[in-house]
Each structure stands twice: as structure tokens, then as C-alpha cells.
Amino acid sequence: MEREERLPEVSRRVREVPPYLFAEIDRARDEAIARGIDVISLGIGDPDQPTPAFVIEAMAEEIAKAENHTYSPYWGTDRFRQAVAGYMKGRFGVELDPGKEVIALIGAKEGLGHLPLALLDPGDLALIPDPAYPVYENASRYAGAATISVPLLEENGFLPDLSALPESVLRTAKVIFLNYPNNPTGALAPLSFLEELVELAHRFGFYIVSDNPYAEIYFDEEHPPHSILEVEGAREVAIELHSFSKTFNMTGWRIGWACGAERLVAALGSIKSNMDSGPFKAIQHAVVRALSHPQCGDFIRSQRELMRKRLSLLKEGLSRLGLRWCEPGGAFYLWVHLPEGYQSSIKFCSEVLNRAGLVFGPGRGYGVYGEGYFRICLTTPEEKIAQAMERLAGFLAS
Ligand SMILES: Cc1ncc(COP(=O)(O)O)c(C=O)c1O
Incomplete structure (x- = not known):
């Protein structure tokens, strides 16, 4: 043989x-x-x-500091989590406890890859938008979950038609993935849609994973995209992922965060602390400095x-x-x-x-x-x- x-x-x-x-x-x-x-x-x-010069210059200083060369805290540095909570407050008016409701990610994709392991057991049901960034479906399948596609149709503004989802599906589903501004369609979600979804999540008992790496990329300056965490009650049922990749041209640096429901952030933290170590401290410090830089x-x-x-x-x-x-x-x-x-x-x-x-x-x-x-x-x-x-x-x- x-x-x-x-x-x-x-x-x-x-x-x-x-x-x-x-x-x-x-x-x-x-x-x-x-x-x-x-x-x-x-x-x-x-x-x-x-990547803008003010981030690169901050990184050059941070990378030279020996204290940044060791493993970083699993959930991200305190400074990073506080800065992110400050951004969420300033940009969306969302109050978060940086100690419990924010965790650093090695890019939003890492969080999306690990979240299904944190939320779904084999056989649990995840609702996946279609069309979508392929990671929602594939990471859910890696976790052994069953998936159902939720069509995003042009005639509905590429939003899921919530009224078309059978009650039996809403009752069984454990998680729905969401992404606005949307890849690949470019659609935005109005606050009224997010409100309706949060209400359904409470009524039927499921969680919402809102993937929001394009929050700063939009075409009408008067109407910036929302965070689902703006919605009352979202902090119990939703976790939102953000990224520095697209906002600051930093796709290769690998830095983002997840924030929202304490229970979901803790579950993700449990998986992550067993699977990876936090992002390079120098990168975390560099982006903290970027967020408060006068040119930001x-x-x-x-x-x-x-x-x-x-x-x-x-x-x-x-x-x-x-x-x-x-x-x-x-x-x-x-x-x-x-x-x-x-x-x-x-x-x-x-x-x-x-x-x-x-x-x-x-x-x-x-x-x-x-x-x-x-x-x-x-x-x-x-x-x-x-x-x-x-x-x-x-x-x-x-
Ligand atoms: C919808 C969506 N989510 C997440 C990501 C990944 O972002 P990050 O670079 O932070 O991992 C991308 C990248 O293309 C994306 O389009």
C-alpha cells in the first residue's frame, strides 16, 4: 500500500x-x-x-518600546478598550463598559471566525444573509451549526424581509448575522429596521451579530450609518464588530474590536483566550493615538x-x-x-x-x-x- x-x-x-x-x-x-x-x-x-502617516509615526514610537513586545492582555489593553468605548460614545452615542463590553480583535474577520464557536453548538440554527461576506456561513458551519439563508433582495433595499421569516424559524434560530453598510451590495440599514430586529430578538430569543467594519465609509455626509447598539435593548442581544482595516487603510495590520452584550463579549473572550493572544500591543497603542489625533x-x-x-x-x-x-x-x-x-x-x-x-x-x-x-x-x-x-x-x- x-x-x-x-x-x-x-x-x-x-x-x-x-x-x-x-x-x-x-x-x-x-x-x-x-x-x-x-x-x-x-x-x-x-x-x-x-495607512495615514500619523498612525505610522505613532507605531514607529510604540514598536520601539520593550514593554510592548510581550504578550498583550487577552481582551486588549485597558487603553484600547477605553478608547474604543470613547469612540462608540462619540460616534453613535452608545455607552459601553470598557471592562466588560469591549474586546480587541485581530481584525473583524477573526471575531467572526471565533464567534460561532462561542455562540453555537452543533445543530443550532444560524440565519445567514444572502448575498453576504462568506465568513458568516463558513464559520457557522465550522462550529457544526445548521444555517438558513435569509434573502437580501433589491426590491427590499437588500434588507432581510423580517415579516417573511416563519415564526418557527425565528423561535429556533439562535443567531442572525447582519452587515450594514453592506458588502457586497452597498446598502445601509435604517434605524427603524434595526429596532424591529432587536424587538424580534427579544420576543423570540435570539442573538444578533452585527458586522460593521464599514461604519465610516458612506456617501451622504448627512446620514452616517448606525450602530445596532444605538437601539434600546440591543445591549442584551447584540454584539457588533468594528475594524480599523477599512477606515484607516490598515487591512494588513489586523486590528478591530467587538462590543455589546456582556454575555456575548465574555463568551467570545473565553474562546479567544484559548485560541489566540491579543493583538500586538504596539498596534493597539498606535490606533488609540490615531483615534484622538487632530488629523483623524x-x-x-x-x-x-x-x-x-x-x-x-x-x-x-x-x-x-x-x-x-x-x-x-x-x-x-x-x-x-x-x-x-x-x-x-x-x-x-x-x-x-x-x-x-x-x-x-x-x-x-x-x-x-x-x-x-x-x-x-x-x-x-x-x-x-x-x-x-x-x-x-x-x-x-x-
Ligand atoms: C463585511 C466584512 N466583514 C469583515 C471584513 C474583515 O475585516 P477585517 O480586516 O477587520 O478582518 C471584511 C473585509 O473585507 C468585510 O467585507
């Missing part, structure tokens, strides 16, 4: 959960580059702009302005091509209907990559209800967006 045949399989969870969408998009892009195709990537929401507000506004400019350039290009999109309120994505004649977003995105060197996110990759759309990221410089629109025009004409 061959040696390898005697070895056991890797775990069922690894075999059964599909490969990570964005790793697959990266792979297809790299293969196209290796075949000599000149690729413009509008496929992944990774800011192209650098202007920097964040300038990033929104940049995204607004790119969005209007992209919309001009798409409208010249006769393509239809869903008007985004926030995040940095445009959710676009497939051109006429295409039924499969995967086929469209693969043809556009191979024949025009453009990387888009196929709607189907975000769920069954993502079919019929593709996602374009605004994290690409304007000249590249203009070039991409020319290539798309050539592709559609051919």
Missing part, C-alpha cells in the same frame, strides 16, 4: 466548506497574470491608499471623498455602457447587474478576466441570491477605473 493511503483524511469541516472566495479570486487573477494577461483588479476590497476626522472624511469621486467616475462609465447598478449608501462596492445575455456571474467574470484582464467579484460567490450581479470595488485609482471601463466597453462590443 502507498504510504499516503494509510493516512487519515483531514477534517470533514475542511473537506465540506468550500475554498474561501477571495483566495479563489486571487488565484484566478494570479493565473491570468502568469499567462501574460495585463490584469486590472477591481475584485477585492483592500484599500489601495497607504479630516483623514477619514478625505477617504470618503476619494471613494465618492471614484464612485461617480465608475457610474459614468457604466451608464455609458448601458449597465445598471444598485445605488450604494456605504462601503466601497458597486453591485452591478450582469450585462444582457449573461445568466451566470461566474461565467461573465471568468470571460472578462480572460479576454479583458479585469477582475470583478462574481455575485454567485456571495450566495444564491447574488446571481445576476457582479461586484466592483472602489479600491482602485481613478486612472485604472477609467482604463477598466474602456476595456469593458471593448469586451461588451466584441
Whole structure:
């Protein structure tokens, strides 16, 4: 017998959960580059702009301090948790106890990966929006949970239709995931929707995981996105995840936080303290200093302005091509209907990559209800967006 045949399989969870969408998009892009195709990537929401100098300078000082080189407290430093509680109060008017209701994360994705282990037992039911960031579904399945898709339809503003959820599902569900500003559709959730959901969570007994890494990326300065924790009663049933990744162009640094219901934060802390150590202290101190830096507000506004400019350039290009999109309120994505004649977003995105060197996110990759759309990221410089629109025009004409 061959040696390898005697070895056991890797775990069922690894075999059964599909490969990570964005790793697959990266792979297809790299293969196209290796075949000599000149690729413009509008496929992944990774800011192209650098982390602001005031964060880098703070980091340079903090990294030199020996006291920052040791393991950090599992829940994050006191300074970090207090600064985050201060931000939540200033930005959303939400009062949090930094000692019990805030925990540092190695990015929001880490929190999303660990939360299902903290909240769900095998067989428990999680409600997963569709289309969505794939981590909600896959991390819930890693925890052995059963999942039901909650469709996000264009005619409902990409909000779950709460009245369409059967009472039996609401009674059985233990957790619902939520993400506004939404990836991939760009939709925002009005406060009235969040209020209705919190009321249902109390009435039927389930928890809400609100993934909110795009809270500072929005297009109408007069109407910033909400935190679910603004809603009365949310602090008992909801946990919200935030991130420095998108706000400060810090995706590689890996820093975010979870906050909200003490019970849920404690459960996450229990899992995390067994699985990881807190984020690098120098990074925590650097972002604490960033939040109170005099240039902080202007920097964040300038990033929104940049995204607004790119969005209007992209919309001009798409409208010249006769393509239809869903008007985004926030995040940095445009959710676009497939051109006429295409039924499969995967086929469209693969043809556009191979024949025009453009990387888009196929709607189907975000769920069954993502079919019929593709996602374009605004994290690409304007000249590249203009070039991409020319290539798309050539592709559609051919
Ligand atoms: C909806 C959503 N949640 C979470 C994340 C991950 O954020 P972080 O870099 O903080 O892990 C992303 C990143 O693309 C995202 O789109």
C-alpha cells in the first residue's frame, strides 16, 4: 500500500466548506497574470491608499518600546478598550463598559471566525444573509451549526424581509448575522429596521451579530450609518464588530474590536483566550493615538471623498455602457447587474478576466441570491477605473 493511503483524511469541516472566495479570486487573477494577461483588479476590497502617516509615526514610537513586545492582555489593553468605548460614545452615542463590553480583535474577520464557536453548538440554527461576506456561513458551519439563508433582495433595499421569516424559524434560530453598510451590495440599514430586529430578538430569543467594519465609509455626509447598539435593548442581544482595516487603510495590520452584550463579549473572550493572544500591543497603542489625533476626522472624511469621486467616475462609465447598478449608501462596492445575455456571474467574470484582464467579484460567490450581479470595488485609482471601463466597453462590443 502507498504510504499516503494509510493516512487519515483531514477534517470533514475542511473537506465540506468550500475554498474561501477571495483566495479563489486571487488565484484566478494570479493565473491570468502568469499567462501574460495585463490584469486590472477591481475584485477585492483592500484599500489601495497607504495607512495615514500619523498612525505610522505613532507605531514607529510604540514598536520601539520593550514593554510592548510581550504578550498583550487577552481582551486588549485597558487603553484600547477605553478608547474604543470613547469612540462608540462619540460616534453613535452608545455607552459601553470598557471592562466588560469591549474586546480587541485581530481584525473583524477573526471575531467572526471565533464567534460561532462561542455562540453555537452543533445543530443550532444560524440565519445567514444572502448575498453576504462568506465568513458568516463558513464559520457557522465550522462550529457544526445548521444555517438558513435569509434573502437580501433589491426590491427590499437588500434588507432581510423580517415579516417573511416563519415564526418557527425565528423561535429556533439562535443567531442572525447582519452587515450594514453592506458588502457586497452597498446598502445601509435604517434605524427603524434595526429596532424591529432587536424587538424580534427579544420576543423570540435570539442573538444578533452585527458586522460593521464599514461604519465610516458612506456617501451622504448627512446620514452616517448606525450602530445596532444605538437601539434600546440591543445591549442584551447584540454584539457588533468594528475594524480599523477599512477606515484607516490598515487591512494588513489586523486590528478591530467587538462590543455589546456582556454575555456575548465574555463568551467570545473565553474562546479567544484559548485560541489566540491579543493583538500586538504596539498596534493597539498606535490606533488609540490615531483615534484622538487632530488629523483623524479630516483623514477619514478625505477617504470618503476619494471613494465618492471614484464612485461617480465608475457610474459614468457604466451608464455609458448601458449597465445598471444598485445605488450604494456605504462601503466601497458597486453591485452591478450582469450585462444582457449573461445568466451566470461566474461565467461573465471568468470571460472578462480572460479576454479583458479585469477582475470583478462574481455575485454567485456571495450566495444564491447574488446571481445576476457582479461586484466592483472602489479600491482602485481613478486612472485604472477609467482604463477598466474602456476595456469593458471593448469586451461588451466584441
Ligand atoms: C463585511 C466584512 N466583514 C469583515 C471584513 C474583515 O475585516 P477585517 O480586516 O477587520 O478582518 C471584511 C473585509 O473585507 C468585510 O467585507
